[in-house]
Amino acid sequence: MALEVPERAGAGAAGAEADRIVIADQSGSDELLREFGMEEHPRGGFHGLLEVIPTRADIILDLIRSNSLWPLLSGLSCCAIEMMSTATSKNDIDRFGMFPFRASPRQADVLIVAGTLTTKMAGPLVRLWEQMPEPKWCVAMGTCTTSGGRFKRSYSVVQGVDRVMPVDVYVPGCPPRPEGLIYGMMKLHELVKQRRGEWPTYVDRGPQRSNWEGDVR
Amino acid sequence: MADVRRPRPTAEQLGRRRTLSAPAKAGALVRLLLDRFPGLASTIWTDDDTVEVQIDGAGNVALLGDLRDDPELHFWFLADAAAVDYGVGERFEVVYHLYSDLHPAWLRVRARVDRADPHIPTITGLWEGANFHEREMYDMMGILFDGNRDLRRIFMSPDYRSFPQRRDFLLPDDAADSQAAGVNPLERPETWDLTRLEESRAPGVMAGAGDEP
């Protein structure tokens, strides 16, 4: 249950309590919010410098953001083909606003990591993630990005992309059906509207070193 | 059925102790090889559709060149070049598979490479397409190809120090039993936030719907 909050001056348990109370006051039982499925989550919201007391403008902005999440073209392997299949005519994510797969990370909102992440590719992928401007979200598509997948014992596969970057939605499957990826994107829409992304509260635990000689970061 | 009528050469005529049991398919090729390269007689082996010979690594360019240039053998296509490790005290082997349109069998050439000092001449002079195969064999097994203009790692990073496909490079056992198990919070149930469990329904599904079949 512990939510890791970056340190702020004068923060502590009291500061966290204060945040919660403030946010609960704001959301209340607003019918407009409930209709859009955007009730403020008691633990949601941004912290630190990014904290803003939600106003109507922010709610509309979140709605707009969730309906036009532009993914980055970052297909690594087999899941990329299913991602392309989701993007083309039969299972169309253009209807959710995600048709332009941006080639440049500077213009993308969401990074769908589709395919196995290897140790050689981990560096470039983290660089892509860091080049994306905030707000940004990450979807781990497929079991290879969730936990290493069918390559669990491999010497060159990163055992889950959440070892190198914060992940918001995990879509299991090998590869996930296009309907599964669309379901994952629906969950992401919820996260976007409720401001429950991982990246602002992501605490970089550093390279998770261990004595396991086979562990590859 | 043809071999029932045709007189077959006896074991003495072939100079071998036991009868040649090559089926009619590969028989012509085996006889040709014994003809051209008598030194291979002790190592030649065949089954339905493959003929196999074994040589020492140093002679690979000479043999493969002859196999390619001889008009009756005509093995013009290199299908595969692979490396095999037989264990820590044993040898390496570089295995070439060749195809010829005059013979219905694949030809496999197994070239022995010393494990302590793994050098073998390159065949990029014969087939340029062997370059990537040799780079892969260097990367994965650590076999050095003398004369290859581009012998660097192809799959692993340039500063990687092991040779993964050797027999003494061991993969770890199941990650769950290892010391790194539980590094990822998803692998530790005590870090799961169960208050968020009810949010895992699909959006728009009413709470309580779909609980009963």
Added chain:
Amino acid sequence: MTSELRIPDPLELEAAEEGRLRAVAGLPPLKRGGGEYAGFESVGLPDRPPQTEREREVYTLDEGEMLVNMGPQHPSTHGVMRLVIKVRGEVVIDIDPVLGYLHRGIEKLCENATYTTVMTYVDPMDYLSAMHNEHAPAIAFEKLFGIKAPPRAEYIRALVVELNRVFSHGLMMGFLALDMGGLTPILYSFINRDDVVDMLSAISGQRMLFNFFRVGGVNFDTNDEFMSRLGTWRAGVLKTIEMSERILTDNEIFRGRTVGMGVLSGAQAIALGVTGPSLRASGVPFDVRKAHPYSIYPELEFDVITQAGGDVYSRYLQRVAELKQSIHLIDQIVDKMPHGPVQAQVPGIIRPRPGRAYAAVESPRGLYSVYAISDGGPNPYRFRMRDPSFVSLQALPKLMPGRLIADTMAVMASFDPVMGGVDK
């Protein structure tokens, strides 16, 4: 006294930060090579002198030349590959492909897996032709086990393999156009692919990484849904393919960008190890299904198609022709399919005999072969796969000098590489 405003160089800042972190961690500072290779970090190269002759050739820059990095993430859809291109202006002088961004260690994993589990490991290699990836190990293991698959299993194998070839060549048509900027044919290709893949999921349970072949046969028999989808698909497939063809084959822009581009002669292709449609488009009639027949191909009637040009356009025409040939093959297979079991009757625990087996199949990218060594135990002793895209990539640096950067993608797409197979 003038004060100079010195704007720090970003690379210098990184180096300073790294020095500080290393000092904090108690590590000695890194030595940098410096000198003429100092600027190469921007293309992802270490700043050390080149290690091999070929590296020296590529990374030594003359007057006016520049290294451009077509990085592992780029909009071309072949996967993660890095091309370091040496250009003068827009003209390509040399290319160095950097592979390994998808290397998953499949061969090593297969040595630690049972013969049935190997089928799940080889699927994601060449993920667009997963059935071919499984066909070769199935044949090789059957040689080691001494088992023969029943005839109905062989026919089902040939059927799904040809279906796989159809949608793989269809996807190539789409990717070739996509890499050159045409965004419509890819949609048609994916419509066709979704139809075929739903059909294959009816028979194997999976849309993409099928895990369908077993040693001694296939996993499931055909069922009603599969046959009905097959009938519907067969009725409409030629029209779907024709929609893509109508856009591309006589298109002035398409022809202008592909005719005469990346001409690969037959002798050069053989020397480089190029196989499959790319080799046959250069005039060499080498098709594994005819050269070294396997499965039921001796009983099917088909010719080896070749083209004369050897350029990108010929490789495109070759794949379209082979696509249609595969549809005819599917018709023949469905007509001739016998009844019977789909898996050989083998005892529950069976061990292979010690020995070696080599099996080659014709995948949509070329000759895909497996060399398996068994020592009598439950795991293969050595499992080696020869992937056709891996070997065909060597043609790229030979064809590109003198062309423009934009042609790189057209030539690459014409060889139809799949990085899963290249990097294993």
